[in-house]
Amino acid sequence: MWVSEIMLQQTRVETVIPYFEAWLRRFPTIGKLAEAEEQEVLRLWQGLGYYSRARNLHRAAREVMRRYDGEIPGDPTTLETLPGIGPYTSGAVASIAFQVPVPAVDGNARRVLSRLTDDPDPGWPTLRRWASALIDPEAPGDFNQALMELGSKICSPRRPKCGECPLSDFCAARRAGTQSERPAPRRRRSVPRLVEAVAVLLCEARPSRSGSDDVDSTTPTRRVLLRRRPSTGLLGGMWEFPGGPVAAGEDPLEVARRVGRSLVSQSDGSRLERHSDCAAVDLGPVQRLRVVDHAFTHRRLQYVPFLFRLSAQGPAPEGDSELMWMDPYEAAGVPIPVAQLKVLTQVFGPTGPP
DNA sequence: GACACGTGGCC
DNA sequence: TGGCCAAGTGT
Numbered sequence: 001m002w003v004s005e006i007m008l009q010q011t012r013v014e015t016v017i018p019y020f021e022a023w024l025r026r027f028p029t030i031g032k033l034a035e036a037e038e039q040e041v042l043r044l045w046q047g048l049g050y051y052s053r054a055r056n057l058h059r060a061a062r063e064v065m066r067r068y069d070g071e072i073p074g075d076p077t078t079l080e081t082l083p084g085i086g087p088y089t090s091g092a093v094a095s096i097a098f099q100v101p102v103p104a105v106d107g108n109a110r111r112v113l114s115r116l117t118d119d120p121d122p123g124w125p126t127l128r129r130w131a132s133a134l135i136d137p138e139a140p141g142d143f144n145q146a147l148m149e150l151g152s153k154i155c156s157p158r159r160p161k162c163g164e165c166p167l168s169d170f171c172a173a174r175r176a177g178t179q180s181e182r183p184a185p186r187r188r189r190s191v192p193r194l195v196e197a198v199a200v201l202l203c204e205a206r207p208s209r210s211g212s213d214d215v216d217s218t219t220p221t222r223r224v225l226l227r228r229r230p231s232t233g234l235l236g237g238m239w240e241f242p243g244g245p246v247a248a249g250e251d252p253l254e255v256a257r258r259v260g261r262s263l264v265s266q267s268d269g270s271r272l273e274r275h276s277d278c279a280a281v282d283l284g285p286v287q288r289l290r291v292v293d294h295a296f297t298h299r300r301l302q303y304v305p306f307l308f309r310l311s312a313q314g315p316a317p318e319g320d321s322e323l324m325w326m327d328p329y330e331a332a333g334v335p336i337p338v339a340q341l342k343v344l345t346q347v348f349g350p351t352g353p354p
Numbered sequence: 355g356a357c358a359c360g361t362g363g364c365c
Numbered sequence: 366t367g368g369c370c371a372a373g374t375g376t
Binding site: 004005006007008009010011012013015016050052053056083084085086087088089092104106107108109148151152157158185188191295300 | 367368369370371372373374375
């Protein structure tokens with residue numbers, strides 16, 4: 001219930017279902033979730049977006065174990081102290097799971113209330129007041145879910161089905177004919193378009209030892225260098241190919257070379273010597289990969305990836321867990337954002353489950 | 355209160 | 366293609 005509410009924030013039901021099922025298989029209890037590593041939690045969230053929800057849910061699970069003896073609190077005020085739980089989710093959990101008569105006003109409920117009253121932009125205090133006045137104290141969870149369901153199925157954002165709506169006789173917007181203009185749309189700012197050069201460093205190392213008939217010894221190990229993003233902010237904690245912003249008029253390839261060079265030479269010189277092939281980053285064969293366009297909510301990003309084939313693996317900076325050489329199997333086990341997955345599949349082919 | 359924060363579907 | 370939308374929260 002809690003997990004589903006978090007997953008459903010800003011996300012469609014059909015998208016959530018497979019994630020929800022996989023999640024409960026892996027984390028059947030709050031205790032299991034609390035024990036897990038954040039990396040695994042993010043891996044199960046991979047593709048769902050808004051990854052802070054996963055990090056917060058994980059932290060909240062640990063807090064529930066530590067402070068509430070593993071029992072989810074039923075009081076909305078207490079719920080809101082947990083990371084990732086705000087006014088909506090606290091109301092939803094408290095009313096649906098604990099029968100506490102509090103409102104749970106999401107975007108759907110807001111739209112219904114906005115139309116019922118023909119108020120183009122009701123504030124959240126107003127919405128809570130209206131919902132509180134209407135709520136059935138005997139079945140607050142059912143009421144809240146019904147209100148949201150009505151907004152989702154009948155009182156839809158576009159082309160509301162007023163003919164099927166049980167409340168159409170009481171609807172001020174319907175009377176005024178303004179239902180499709182309620183609530184008033186928020187004006188959006190234009191999203192900046194950015195270009196990012198991506199350096200895919202690929203190492204196909206054949207085993208140096210010969211004379212063995214072991215299959216593994218004839219199969220080259222293919223590894224790519226991945227970097228973990230800082231644990232907060234955009235795509236926090238997720239792994240991606242190293243890259244850098246491309247300024248207007250700048251050549252993406254030059255940026256990628258610069259990034260690649262800095263990575264293979266960032267350890268001490270002796271290691272570089274032993275891996276002299278790595279110095280060939282700026283000489284060696286460069287292969288253009290397919291450009292990946294990706295639209296976030298607040299920016300549009302164009303990833304321009306280049307594949308650098310190294311014949312030896314560059315120094316894996318020890319103690320630097322932000323940077324790691326990974327084979328296809330390892331890469332399938334760490335959380336990677338969707339756009340970077342599109343780059344990865346160009347190198348490794350499809351890997352692992354979504 | 356404004357802004358950051360992902361992704362996929364729709365038209 | 367590109368803009369808009371969808372079950373919010375944290376800072």
